[in-house]
Amino acid sequence: MKVLQINPIDNVAVALHPISRGEEVCVTGYKVVAKEDIPQGHKISLRPIKKGENIVKYGFAIGSATEDADAGAWMHTHNVRTNLSGEVEYAYHPTLRFPDPVQPENFMGYKRPDGRSAIRNEIWIIPTVGCVNDIAKRLVRENQDLVKGSIDGLYTFTHPFGCSQTGHDHAQTRRLLASLVRHPNAGGVLVLSLGCENLTHEQFLEELGPYDPARVKFLTCQDVTDEFSTASALLKDLAAYAGQFKRESIPVSELVIGMKCGGSDGLSGITANPTVGRFSDMMASRGGSTVLTEVPEMFGAEGFLMNRCASEEVFKKAVNMLNGFKNYFISHGEVVYDNPSPGNKAGGITTLEDKSCGCVQKGGTAPIMDVIGYAEPVVTKGLNMLYGPGNDLVSSTAMTASGAHMILFTTGRGTPFGAPAPTLKISTNNQLFEKKPGWIDFNAGVIVDGVTIDEAANELLHLVIEVASGKKTRAEENGFREISIFKDGVVL
Numbered sequence: 001m002k003v004l005q006i007n008p009i010d011n012v013a014v015a016l017h018p019i020s021r022g023e024e025v026c027v028t029g030y031k032v033v034a035k036e037d038i039p040q041g042h043k044i045s046l047r048p049i050k051k052g053e054n055i056v057k058y059g060f061a062i063g064s065a066t067e068d069a070d071a072g073a074w075m076h077t078h079n080v081r082t083n084l085s086g087e088v089e090y091a092y093h094p095t096l097r098f099p100d101p102v103q104p105e106n107f108m109g110y111k112r113p114d115g116r117s118a119i120r121n122e123i124w125i126i127p128t129v130g131c132v133n134d135i136a137k138r139l140v141r142e143n144q145d146l147v148k149g150s151i152d153g154l155y156t157f158t159h160p161f162g163c164s165q166t167g168h169d170h171a172q173t174r175r176l177l178a179s180l181v182r183h184p185n186a187g188g189v190l191v192l193s194l195g196c197e198n199l200t201h202e203q204f205l206e207e208l209g210p211y212d213p214a215r216v217k218f219l220t221c222q223d224v225t226d227e228f229s230t231a232s233a234l235l236k237d238l239a240a241y242a243g244q245f246k247r248e249s250i251p252v253s254e255l256v257i258g259m260k261c262g263g264s265d266g267l268s269g270i271t272a273n274p275t276v277g278r279f280s281d282m283m284a285s286r287g288g289s290t291v292l293t294e295v296p297e298m299f300g301a302e303g304f305l306m307n308r309c310a311s312e313e314v315f316k317k318a319v320n321m322l323n324g325f326k327n328y329f330i331s332h333g334e335v336v337y338d339n340p341s342p343g344n345k346a347g348g349i350t351t352l353e354d355k356s357c358g359c360v361q362k363g364g365t366a367p368i369m370d371v372i373g374y375a376e377p378v379v380t381k382g383l384n385m386l387y388g389p390g391n392d393l394v395s396s397t398a399m400t401a402s403g404a405h406m407i408l409f410t411t412g413r414g415t416p417f418g419a420p421a422p423t424l425k426i427s428t429n430n431q432l433f434e435k436k437p438g439w440i441d442f443n444a445g446v447i448v449d450g451v452t453i454d455e456a457a458n459e460l461l462h463l464v465i466e467v468a469s470g471k472k473t474r475a476e477e478n479g480f481r482e483i484s485i486f487k488d489g490v491v492l
Helices: 130-142 167-181 201-208 227-242 272-285 312-331 342-346 352-363 392-401 430-435 445-449 453-468 474-478
Strands: 012-015 024-027 030-033 043-045 054-057 060-065 106-111 122-127 153-156 186-193 216-220 248-251 256-261 289-292 368-372 382-386 406-411 423-427
Touching: 012 054, 060 352, 106 453, 122 130, 122 167, 122 227, 130 153, 130 186, 130 227, 167 186, 167 201, 167 392, 186 201, 186 227, 201 216, 216 227, 256 272, 256 352, 256 392, 272 289, 272 352, 272 382, 272 406, 272 423, 272 445, 272 453, 289 352, 312 368, 392 406, 406 453, 423 430, 423 453, 423 474, 430 445, 445 453
Parallel strands: 122 153, 122 186, 186 216, 256 289, 256 406, 289 382, 368 382, 406 423
Antiparallel strands: 012 043, 024 030, 054 060, 106 248
């Protein structure tokens, strides 16, 4: 099969393989000859399209034609524009389809004293200010002997913030870092401060709330003569505590899985994202939790989401999240709907609606059970929407801070990035999987060759269970882990 018409009402099809000029392609009811070369992942018109007429893909308008186009034309940024502008008024007409319950499989994870589960038993060093980043990095290098027994690793997550910030930014940094300290994958945490930053020790303690002093230790570098020997002693104490935890059988209903796409292409909404969406539905049926973020990449695809809100209260929270993010753009004088990156466009994505309709496929079809704010914890089973941008590093960090044990990251272009939580990369096409075996964990490109989405999702579930039980992702094998904190204000 050369092309795919995703929905019967679509007036374009997606090239599953490159199409040469003059080549004839067929889908049900259409037989067209390509007017020019069509790259893989890009769109071909199935019939003549008039200037101003909507381009329909996924059954939704993803933009409109800027000029007349013949059947067989390449439909992309040169002849299609977005239809989006400003805020949207939403109405709630619920269409809820709750998945049938399924007995959950088990994974081998760690049970924490507070009742939460974890898939890693690591020691984390969390700097409260960028000034101590290099101290944290050296501590990681010099204390690798602590990684033994049931301790899976020693890591630090550096950042440039924690000082010279005001208001909302200051509070957001504080909340994000405290949320990471609470993450169950960290069996022990050293909070590393300088001593003169405006994110003070007292503020951090207030943000963190109750904690186990055997699991969380604090060091203010200006208070001691030798921060390295003092920190090493604290890390040894944390290793002794964390080393008591052993893997045990835990149902997958305890898992929280983040869902992300980055470096998308024209196949993202056909292969990898629908596979993750089917996986999300499978998690909902097993009583587990999934997290969907990237709010700007919901713009134009709200029809896939809003009527799936489980209640009017959840619907109102979703409306506030979407329009709030649009106001964030507008307040900075930015164009709300100019989102697809150069890589997205090269891969076949034309408008934000095109990107969004593919992006939200990761959310499957199950009801949206809750909408949560930046760095707020997931507390509701099922599918959750999280306030966060599309940026890969920022959104993956936000999902980790909300409690995601693992991130499923779909990509058509490829990326080496890893979040603090194990980050499992899913390729949208076979070429990427074959080209970058050091980055990609799972190939959804086989769907183009006839593997069904159900088959791929079942295979993905088994891989998730393996990773939750200790199998390392490619990003973990490479040692790729970092954070990025969402900021929106003045630096003093």
